[in-house]
Amino acid sequence: MQLNKLARVESVILLEGESGTGKTTTARKIHQASIRKNKPFIEIDLASLSEQLVESELFGHLKGSFTGANSNKEGYLDKICGGTLFLDEIGEASLQTQKKLLKLIEEKKYIPVGATTYKSFNGTIIAATNKKLWKMVKKGEFRKDLFFRLMVFHHELPKLKEDINFLEKAIEVEFQNKKIQYQNYHASLSKCAKDSLLAYSWPGNYRELKNMMEYLIVCHKGKIEKADLPINLQKIDPLEDYSNYHIVMEYYEKQYLLKKLKNFGGMVNKTAREIGISKVTLISKIKKYDIKIADIKMEINEGLACGL
Numbered sequence: 001m002q003l004n005k006l007a008r009v010e011s012v013i014l015l016e017g018e019s020g021t022g023k024t025t026t027a028r029k030i031h032q033a034s035i036r037k038n039k040p041f042i043e044i045d046l047a048s049l050s051e052q053l054v055e056s057e058l059f060g061h062l063k064g065s066f067t068g069a070n071s072n073k074e075g076y077l078d079k080i081c082g083g084t085l086f087l088d089e090i091g092e093a094s095l096q097t098q099k100k101l102l103k104l105i106e107e108k109k110y111i112p113v114g115a116t117t118y119k120s121f122n123g124t125i126i127a128a129t130n131k132k133l134w135k136m137v138k139k140g141e142f143r144k145d146l147f148f149r150l151m152v153f154h155h156e157l158p159k160l161k162e163d164i165n166f167l168e169k170a171i172e173v174e175f176q177n178k179k180i181q182y183q184n185y186h187a188s189l190s191k192c193a194k195d196s197l198l199a200y201s202w203p204g205n206y207r208e209l210k211n212m213m214e215y216l217i218v219c220h221k222g223k224i225e226k227a228d229l230p231i232n233l234q235k236i237d238p239l240e241d242y243s244n245y246h247i248v249m250e251y252y253e254k255q256y257l258l259k260k261l262k263n264f265g266g267m268v269n270k271t272a273r274e275i276g277i278s279k280v281t282l283i284s285k286i287k288k289y290d291i292k293i294a295d296i297k298m299e300i301n302e303g304l305a306c307g308l
């Protein structure tokens with residue numbers, strides 16, 4: 001589901017994705033795009049707190065409700081005031097906390113630890129997980145009713161390697177950002193270095209990509225060649241490192257078209273004729289892969305092509 005639609009949701013949203021795919025970033029973007037943007041955005045990481053602490057931090061507690069509860073304490077839910085509560089790592093919540101979260105989501109009610117009366121909750125919840133919740137449901141580790149409630153508005157963040165166009169743009173953007181940050185304005189990526197970055201599997205997703213761009217910019221001046229990349233990136237083979245059939249095919253199709261367009265001087269008509277497809281098909285693929293003809297022509301002029 002698109003972010004602008006999610007920004008209209010007032011109940012609960014689930015963000016799923018591997019570590020570093022941008023769940024926290026997306027939760028903040030959704031909040032910023034919503035009518036709640038001037039209200040609080042409060043984040044709680046369920047993985048880092050014990051069950052008792054989670055409940056006392058979230059729901060608040062009354063004095064004397066457990067050892068160490070020396071005074072009444074407000075919970076995050078009291079402080080939301082129409083804003084957004086970001087519940088990170090919801091898969092880590094205990095079954096007891098899950099039950100309370102379901103009541104909170106369905107009835108907008110919660111009860112502080114040690115209290116006997118409910119309070120009303122005024123806010124929107126964005127939950128995030130890097131676990132497969134359905135698998136947890138099957139193992140009895142996650143409540144089915146809560147799972148289905150969370151799935152109504154859910155958004156899955158793709159792994160970086162799953163979308164080659166997004167990956168290419170992310171490399172460009174983050175490389176540029178780090179150039180500016182470190183004032184290394186003459187740094188650039190050679191074609192071969194860029195191809196290796198595109199073929200890498202990025203298990204740490206966007207976070208790893210940002211760190212890698214920082215490493216390259218800090219450690220190198222001028223043109224960065226494939227040999228300047230960390231050793232594991234120099235040995236990338238798309239056939240080995242891309243597991244999905246469509247990704248591999250798209251990778252090679254894009255490389256093929258880039259090569260042919262370069263061979264034929266960046267001329268679309270001529271390239272289409274020479275490789276035996278219609279001009280319309282070639283143009284649609286140029287759009288699909290976000291191929292920049294102007295860049296190809298510039299590369300030809302500069303004599304930078306390093307061969308594929």
Ligand SMILES: Nc1ncnc2c1ncn2[C@@H]1O[C@H](COP(=O)(O)OP(=O)(O)OP(=O)(O)O)[C@@H](O)[C@H]1O
Pocket residue numbers: 017018019020021022023024025026130206207210
């Ligand atoms: N689409 C994006 N555009 C720009 N930066 C992004 C994007 N997605 C993620 N990032 C950056 O990548 C890093 C990791 O993102 P984030 O912390 O949101 O991931 P996460 O999925 O919440 O990770 P974790 O599971 O470890 O909590 C951050 O520095 C964030 O700024």
Ligand SMILES: [Mg+2]
Pocket residue numbers: 023024025088
């Ligand atoms: Mg996060």
